[in-house]
Amino acid sequence: MTQQPVATPQPVATSDKLDAAVLKVAGVVVLGAIMSILDVTVVSVALPTFQNEFDASYARVAWTMTAYTLALATVIPLSGWAADRFGTKRLYMIALALFTIGSALCATADTIGQLIAYRVLQGLGGGMLMPLGMTIMTRAAGPHRIGRLMAVLGIPMLLGPIGGPILGGWLIDVASWHWIFLINLPIGVIALVYAQLALPKDNPEPSESFDFVGMLMLSPGLALFLYGVSSLPEAGTFADSGVWLPMLIGAALVVAFVLYSFRPQHPLLDLRLFRNRRLTIAAVTMFVFIIAFMGAGLLFPSYFLQVRGESTLAAGLLIAPQGIGAMLTMPIAGMLADKVPVGRTVPFALLLIVAGFFTFTQVDANTSYVLLCGSLFVMGLGMGGTMMPIMTSALRTLTGHEVARGSTLVNILQQIGGSVGAAVMSVILTKELNTSQPIPGVTDPSGKPLSEAGLAIAAQQRPELLQQFPVDPSLIERGLDFAADAFAKTFWVAFALVLLTLIPAALLPRRRERSHLLDDQPGDQPGDQPRTPVVVH
CATH class of the missing domain: 1.10.287 (Helix Hairpins)
Incomplete structure (x- = not known):
């Protein structure tokens, strides 16, 4: 990546603390990441509302999330070259503007088709925010502070799971679904002004052809x-x-x-980086973990909404302990990642996730909320010690000009893993739910026979259905038991995948390796020239 000239070249400060200049830059990136990540979790709890508002099936409204993910996956590979060509500050501000404009348009949608189209525009902006943000922050902090840096970048990853479902449920309850998109407008405007003031001026000198x-x-x-x-x-x-x-x-x-x-x-995507054994092991570990955890993560609110009949706000509050647990351990994990090899900490964090996850393989229609929330808290403790240290391990040994390419690889793997995990878990859950007995004479809006589990779930969310289809209360109870069992069986699959993550995690480095992030040396590719790293102060 083309570097900016530094007026007075000097080594990065040796202090382990993130100074005010770095934190100022970090604030810009965190604001953008909060918008992008919060938007995904906010929309996830709004899907039942979209069904009612647009009179559409669940599969149809689910494309409001799928379209966003597809746009992310399409634009992420372009972000590395575009940052070279136009400069990180300029491109980051363009991404912020696209996301904010897309949010405003989403709030004006009159049909589900319009909403899906506007979500694509949002995704084109959101897809560039994370890889560009990681590049900006990694250069600002220097190699010896990457762990602390990743802990800062993890803030929006915590606020998303905690605040997204709560904020989404509250806005839908007290206002309307439009506000889950309108809320991005003031944040986007503030982030654009902040980026203009805080980020260093671009001086792009493109040397790579597209x-x-x-x-x-x-x-x-x-x-x-x-x-x-x-x-x-x-x-x-x-x-x-x-x-x-x-x-x-x-x-x-x-x-x-x-x-x-x-x-x-x-x-376009530099797969030569996988010659770096540390990056490869970290990427494989993260990919398997994302499939398991992100896929199952969508099932947690669904269990509380569909089986337990909670409101969107209550479901968000019940999931909050997971984010609180991660909030406690992520700063500690960030400091340890700068001092202790991740191979000595990540496996123990994964074991915490395994311990908490096991509870959900045993859920029924009446499992104690204290037990479930406690388990989510334990899982959060483990998650806080897993994601950021793995990303730290991946980026620490990259040279300065490889950071954008490495972060692009990491973000693409995250998107693919999250999409695959969500699809696999949804298919397993749907198949399990469909094996329950159909009820004679009772059909869904599409005319398909409604099963005991399907009617019980529908009745939890829309009690008026029981007036339309008078049934024995014991049938509803049996349907909820069956639905809870379907969730438990699906959680078993996710649990097995988390256990599988322990295999590549055992190969993570167990001794300290020298960081090359700011080395002034050629890259792996022939023709690469030595590039002076940027030190932002």
Whole structure:
């Protein structure tokens, strides 16, 4: 990546603390990340509201989240080159503006189709915020403070799970669904002004040509593959052509890109970075973890909403202990990551997640809230000691100009893992729920027979249905028991994946390695020139 000249070259401060200049830059990045991450969790609790407002099926309104994810996956590979070409400050402000404009348009949507289209615009901006933010912050802090830096960047990752469901539920209850998007407007304006004042001026001097061939393979390939994966819950089977055909075409394009990417000097996505063993192990660990945890994470509010009949606000409050637990351990994990090899801490954090997760494999329709909230708190303690240290391990050994490329790889893996995890868990849960007995003469709005579990879940959210379909109360109770059992079986799959994460985690470095983040040396690729790192003060 092209670097800015520094008027008075000097080494990065040796203090372990993040000074005021670094924290000022971090504030810009955290604001942008809060908007992007908070938006995902806020919308997740609004899906039942969208069903009622737009008279659409759950599968249809779920595309308000899927479209956002597809846009993220499409634009992330472009962010590294675009930062070289236009400068990180300029591009970051463009991303903020796109996200804010997309939010305003979402609030004006009259149909579910319009809302899905505007969510794509939001995703185009949101997709660039995280990789650009990681690049900006990593350069500002220096290599010896990456752990503390990642702990700061983890703040929005905590506020999202804590504040998103609570804020979304509250806004929908006291105002309307429009406000879950309008809330982004003042934050976006403040972030734009803050970025203009706090971020250093761009001085881009592009030296790399754009990989058009790679873009024509990778971006459509990722979008098609994730489209197929995201269509799986609605189709219910891989045999549906709407699932396997885009997945197959997308996978073929991605494989073609992988084979091609080692030929150009400056590929769109630099897979040569996987020669770095530490980056590879950290990436594999994170990918498996994201599939398990992000997939199951969508099921936690669904259990409270569908099986326990809680409101969106109450469901958000019940999930909050997870974020509180992570808030306690993430700063500690950040400090330890700068001093202790992550291979000595991450496996223990994963064991905390395993311990807390096990409770959800045993849930029924009446499991104690104290036990569930306590388990979520324990899981949060483990999560706070897992995500940021793994990302620290991945970035610590990269040279200065590799940071943008490495963060792009990490963000793409996160998006793919999250999409795959959500689709897999949704399909398993749907199949389990559909095995319950259909009720004679009772159908859903599409005319399909409604099962005992389906009626019980619908009755929890819309009690007036019981007046339309008078049934024996014992049938509702039996349906809720069956639904809870379906959730438990789905959680078993996620639990097994978390256990699987322990295998690559055991290979994480157990001794300290020298950081190369700000080394002034050529990269792995022929023709790369030594580049002077940026030190922002």
